[in-house]
Amino acid sequence: MTHAIRLHQTGGPEVLQLETVDVGDPGPGQARVRHTYIAVNFIDIYFRTGRYPLPLPNGLGSDAVGVVEAVGAGVTDVKVGDRVGYLLGPQGAYAQVRVMPAEVLIPLPAGVSDRTASTLMMKGLTAQYLFRQVYPLKGGETILYHAAAGGVGLVACQWARAMGVTMIGTVSTDEKAEVARANGCTHTIVTSREDIAKRVRELTDGRGVPVVYDSVGKDTLSASLDSLQPRGTLVSNGTTSGPVVIDTNLLAVKGSLWVTRPAMVHYATPRPHMLAMADELFGHVLAGRIRGEPKQQFALAEAADAHRALESRRTTGATVLVP
Incomplete structure (x- = not known):
């Protein structure tokens, strides 16, 4: 069992609820990822408020970074222990652990920390x-x-x-x-x-x-x-x-x-294209031309507060949640 932010109805930040969920083992083509940082993006607000339709109940969040805990049958692109990030796939990044399609996971270079990568996926x-x-x-x-x-x-x-x-x-x-x-x-x-x-x-x-x-x-x-x-x-x-x-x-x-x-989604697929995009981005990071550090940090349970800060324009740069 693990914790995740769920919403059962659209509305204000108060609809974001911290719940206990069962993650389970990854199936074929999947990987289980334990998050270290979770990005908060303005598009998350669109889903929360209903501007972008989302089947309910559901999770929220589109990108995060973490470590692969387990992989399912047929997965060869990532392995247990790999540091990865993602920005595609189903909603639900506001969670401590989740199962993801392995094809959307992007390996993180050794010289790029999880904290930096969380602001850049x-x-x-x-x-x-x-x-x-x-x-x-x-x-x-x-x-x-x-x-x-x-x-x-x-x-x-x-x-x-x-x-x-x-x-x-x-x-x-x-x-x-x-x-x-x-x-x-x-x-x-x-x-x-x-x-x-x-x-x-x-x-x-x-x-x-x-x-x-x-x-x-x-x-x-x-x-x-x-x-x-x-x-x-x-x-x-x-x-x-x-x-x-x-x-x-x-x-x-x-x-x-x-x-x-x-x-x-129309520019970052198929997978080789997404990986090439990431290579160019991380090349700038490793060369010192692009830096990324969260400007605001909230605990996972404080996701509603993170949304309030973002909506009120009190933030600059990237905002992250820490599981």
Whole structure:
């Protein structure tokens, strides 16, 4: 028996309940993992509130790191004692121990600690697919990135710096602006007192940027479109402020713009592709170009408090749970 966070209904943080569950042995193609750190992501809130449908009752959480305790028949990619992380598979990472499909487990390099890896499985690989696949950056570009002091944002700041990309990042406070710049963000825009599109135009001599990465959604949509060059691309990779609704005629009026709404599963599969993404990410980590440490840490039983902190925008960088 072990402990896990479960929810039987959607709603506020109070629906997250710590329960005793039976994990059992892994079946064919599966592995049992004892977690050391569990990542908290904004997408977890979407599942908790019902914005993203989830069969109930269910677990919550999409990525974690830990040690393989047992493997089922046919498993060859990982073995007992391996340190692994994951970001794909069924919901349920908010747990001390769980059984997972072995094909989604990513071996962790010896030089990358569990604590560091816990901040980078979803967030680091999100930065990888945004910057290297969705709109592939080559270096030398100027980009607009929303929520630059968030969990993914701080990795993106470092990745942009490593590639020689000029990153304009939006943040909500001056304190978060300092954090973003310390991690490699070239210019920051404090949204509580600055006009985003106007400032982008000033920083680019009126040209605008070729790409905007927007995880905020409804509240920043207009500013994102107004910050783009003709034939520029809006990467809508999140909706923390609400869903995005776009009039396609507006895209023509504002310069024949492109819009994409990417999902990790379509970029991180099949398994060899996922492992190649992880190799690139960990290569930056081992070279010292990207660092990851949790900024906020909660016990597993305090998952509701972690959600409250994330929703209230009191957090910077990555938040983790410790089983």
